Amino acid sequence: KAGVTQTPRYLIKTRGQQVTLSCSPISGHRSVSWYQQTPGQGLQFLFEYFSETQRNKGNFPGRFSGRQFSNSRSEMNVSTLELGDSALYLCASSLVGLSTDTQYFGPGTRLTVL
């Protein structure tokens, strides 16, 4: 089976812009979750989607949003970018959920905000 894929792999934006990241889960996986990784804050949970519905949400401002399509692919959007949004954004997929089965991570999208 193909692993979790994320596009684009690298992205450079300027403050105030918005960005959309994409995540394609492993075939058959219905849960997709998103994470932000920075040297200062480490790995932080953003949200989880299951069957096109946001099921769990971390402590991030409303500028961070996401959605999931009927084929389980997911997108994450960040509006009004700030310098502090520079990070590696990881998505992970699993069969049914965060605490139910193994999370498989994608390679990440490296976002740089100038």
Place this chain on the structure above:
Amino acid sequence: GENVEQHPSTLSVQEGDSAVIKCTYSDSASNYFPWYKQELGKRPQLIIDIRSNVGEKKDQRIAVTLNKTAKHFSLHITETQPEDSAVYFCAAIGGTGNQFYFGTGTSLTVIP
């Protein structure tokens, strides 16, 4: 919400020695505790996990122990090898809000 603390932040061991990384959590409702290994420039990968109804789990050179009463869990790597060098993250899931809380990571270096 949940708070996961991980110690130590860096750990150096000689090849063949054991390494132990410890995590504590605050939400007694957390019920799933995975450990991830992240090599430089790569994605995190699950190496072992444990659920709240189990006290210990072992997979070859890797073991995890869980003490629910004290709310701490530990990763044990025996007979360390240079390829074990990486950053290790613990996590706690299933507590209030069913979020995914990570520890701050431990950078393990195995010296040949």
